[in-house]
Amino acid sequence: MPLFKIFTDKEGVYRFFLKTDSKHISFISTGCSSKFQCLQKLELFKQQAFNNKCYIRLTTERGDPYFKFIKSVTNEVVGDSELFLNRRMMEKKITEIKKVVPVAKVDTLTYSG
Template sequence: MGKFEINVDKGGKYRFNLKASNGQVILSSQGYTTKSACENGIESVKTNSQNDDLFERLEAKDGSPYFNLKASNGQVIGNSEMYSSSSAMENGIASVKSNAPSADVVDNS
């Protein structure tokens, strides 16, 4: 089962990572100024990850595919790593969809 981990970065901002059951990070957040805003971001991922239309499939300058997950208001709430292929990226999206709704939250802040 996946899990969300909340951490504080060097700049003092709260960030979360969604990790798959194998420990691999499959979605990372922006920096939030408060823990409650970060927790709201996690709830937004849990809800919005079930709508495929909210996954924005993109390509980096070097051609590597990656994705952003957006909230219903269009704001990006998480982004992926760079993938080696489109099929690997689609597997990452599928992993977010399956792990996010029931993932526990681990507060490392």
């Protein structure tokens, strides 16, 4: 079941992540100073997840594909994906995210990292 979870990292910054299945974190947001801001960023992600232009495809220095997700209007980075073995797997995950985000549940409890 696809699920969003909110957590605080070691520095006390709020973030959310998306699990597209029960095991793997597919996406993690940039930090927010409050839970409210984190929830706003999560809602923005949900609203814009279908927009292919929001997915900026990149490659690490080692050649691992990944993507950054940006706000469509401001180009502000919302978060990053996991690293993938190849571009085909990355594109498959983007397609999966677009499909599951509308039905993903949001766990509103805040977890500590």
